[in-house]
Amino acid sequence: MRFLSFRKLFLRSRIALILVLLALFAAVSARTEEPAVFAISGARIFPVSGAPLEKGTVILRNGIIEAVGANVPIPPDARTLDGTGLTVYPGLIDGLCDAGLEEPRAPQAPGPPSARPGPPAAPAQPTQQAPAPPAAERPLLNSHVQAADLINPTNRKIESARAVGITTALVAPRTGIFEGQSSLVNLSGASVGAMVVKTPVAMHISLQSAGGFGGGYPSSLMGVVAFVKQTFLDAERYDVAWNIYNVHTGVVRPDYNHSLQALIPVLKRELPAVVPGDTPAQIQRAMELAQSFKLKCILSGGSEAARIAPLLKEKGVPVLLSMKFPERDRDSDPELEEELPVLRRRVEAPVNAAALAKAGVQFAFQSGDISSPRDFMRNIARSVEAGLPKDIAMRALTLTAAEIFGVAGKLGSIEKGKTANLTIATGDIFDSRTRVKYVFIDGKKYDITEPEPE
Amino acid sequence: MKKTALMATIVLASCAAWLLASEPQRSPASGVLIIKDAFILPVSRPALPKGSVLIREGKIAEIGPQVATPEGATVIDAKGQYVMPGIIDCHSHIAISGGVNEGTLAVTAMVGIEDVIDPEDINIYRSLAGGVTTANILHGSANPIGGRNQVIKLRWGKDAKGLIFEGAKPGIKFALGENPKRSRATPGTSPARYPQTRMGVEDVIRDALIEARTYTEKWDEYKKRALAADKPAIPPAKDLKLETLAEILRGERLVHAHCYRADEILMLLRVADEFGFKIATFQHVLEGYKVAKEIAEHGAGASTFSDWWAYKVEAYDAIPYNAAIMTRKGVVVSINSDSAEEARHLNQEAAKCMKYGGLSEQEALALVTLNPAKQLRIDNRVGSIEPGKDADLVIYNRHPLSVYAVAQKVFIDGQVYFDIQKDLEMRERLEKERASLKEKDKKERERERRPEGRRTPPTDVTTTAVEPPDEP
16 A cells, blocks of 8 residues: 555545536435426416316425415525416326336246256256255245335336326336335336335236246246245244244244345235236136235235225225226237127226216226336226216325325325325316326426327 | 037037127126925935025035025926936046147156136036036156146136146056056157056156155255254255156155056056055046055045047057956046047936946946046035035036936026036027128128229339438
8 A cells, every 4th residue: 555656655645536426416406306386377286185276386395395286476585487277186006017117037946046048958857757846936925025115216217107197106016926126116217215105015916927838836827826825824934933933932034035035024914915907807806815914905906806896995905007908919810800898808998997986986096017008098088088087087096096005194185285296288177189288296297298299 | 300409509609709798698606506396416415306406605505305496596497307416527628729748858846737728618518518627637657757737617708717626636647567668759859758567657657756866855954954054054955846746755646647558557556555645536547457456455536437448559458347347356446538529427427337237326426426526536626416515516417327407507606607508599699690690791892802992002112311412
């Protein structure tokens, strides 16, 4: 250290200089990112929690809604946004998507890690059935994974979601049977730390079977169900074992296991389980599975949920309703008659939400497997055309979603003290001609610009 | 001809959906129903050329040549028609969602058909139209010990739970021979699964049962210690696979073993004797006639095909006399479908055993009714027309052992689940619905094509965060 050459010293100082500059730059940008005070005046306001205001003002300060009303004085330090002709909604919430998550890894199949493509090797010797791997080694068990830890704030999907007015999304990992824990994030594209509203929100379980031969257990749906049951049984015992160990002396210490540990809050109903289901049979299967371990259950999908609406209502199970509507395969033979159930599912898809609303089932919308957020909003609009009352549609996109995720005190309506998330559009958001002009996320304004239509 | 068949398929498929959308009219379960003046085939006793069946609250109340019609009873005039017990298919793979096999492991006793019943499988309705009222839904034969089976009633229109044959003894699928030993390697993902020989199949089964025995002992020991309570003990892990296998050892779960060859049948009988449990049925069992005496001595049933064979090497040494020979040797024999198509004419399959082997009418009918009921331990409920049993009945226009017989009405628990007349009416309604859906679809597409109806802007949009200006 003492024998540093000048050259090295020079280099070091240069590095130091860069660091100082960087720090300064960071400080500057941190200051400018500080949410300012905004006043949106003269706009049509849909607070969702109350009656709409034909002409009103919303004041945002430091990322919080400071005031809303017809006659709210504009603070002198506010930057005013003329809302004349604009409609202000609470920031829209996507009930489930993978915005911000990088492409999911291909599901790992248990077996030798010789996945390199190439000519098939000589047939391997048959192996004696191995004992079921301990829970920690099950590649389909990702209950310990949390979405917030996987988010890339610069992911393009965040921006495209914002473009249609979505300010907040429930993001869930999508690998394995136990996919992991979801996080509710504001789509600000700031640091992950600044984006997260609540985490974990729920444990997400997939009942998708890998299908086919090859690969590991489970390959069938019944295998998947058995896998889920066995895993919960293991988690129950894990909890019991640690309790006995903690209370008594002279007990051999159980092994730590992060996947099973992560399931204990689910078993204790502190964390709801999101289970998938579209057809009545799938929905009942998922609900019974959750019921058998007395889990707090949220249904995901529900594209035919209207057919079983009374049960959902009776059990008080909320639905993260998928807005992915079935489409006719583009490559299908145009002469081919669709089977009636297929035709019915496709043509009647927009009616589903209206029927659920009529039955009094609590639901939010999810973009789920939809690749374009525009199609998400478009299909919500189609549901409205098919009879879903606009106020319920809007509530599903805002306050109901917030209620399901346990953040109704912070998000979902334009009320004093709530997070300054707003979606500002050129008119009725369910009208096809309407465009989203601005969104506010945590009080920060985003301009939505789009090229003139051709 | 082919086109007609295709049309029929489409129409039938359509029926399915409609039925789900709105349930057909059925006589109330609590109602009283009388089927009058029919040719009755009770199966448990000789035929009654002219008689009536009285149904009360879903059960058969009375059967005889003279049955008084109670006041208010729904009367079904079945003059010139034939009434027999609902057909029981002892080997079926209909109504399963997400795969019939969990073939990844050699032993998958942890999985169960009860978890994956698909109540909307059109094959339920089609089987029903063929007179089937109960089916034993089995896991596939990919592994020596497969998943748990589920006996269902074909109560078309009910949900998965509503199909379950309540109180039917639980069971499990075993498989011997070629299927469980032909697992091949998937390059890069998994090696070929053990076993690869019949010896290996036996080893896997014995191994699994020993493991289950050890598991039971471990739990027994724990329970003893927990009772003594001198020291807190962590319970052993509950294992769904071993729980199921332990039930076999305790005689609480029926084994339905897929098999073909005589040697493997004898092998499984020895293993069962060694572990002290009974095999409920040998399935397929095409070489059963060679070891009928041994099967009968063990008390196992045999569920076979009438004349379906030679589709693989182990199915070559088959004869159409199989069912008859085993019957004569004292085995309880049934004819099953193992196919959604064959399930629709099991009455004809039974009839073949009269030609080959000379079974009587009653014996032939028993192959698809009373005998499978016995094999599934549900003969106290179904399988014959006797007072006290469930009113699961089929009315045919001809004698059910005739190739001209077509099911007219099918009852389960005294309710009509298939009615050929209603089916024809339903087809018209469904065609109307299809037309209106297509019209609606067309309109929507046209609107999509119109530029003003298009909601998706053609180009990309971008959003930019706008930094607030510096404070003045």
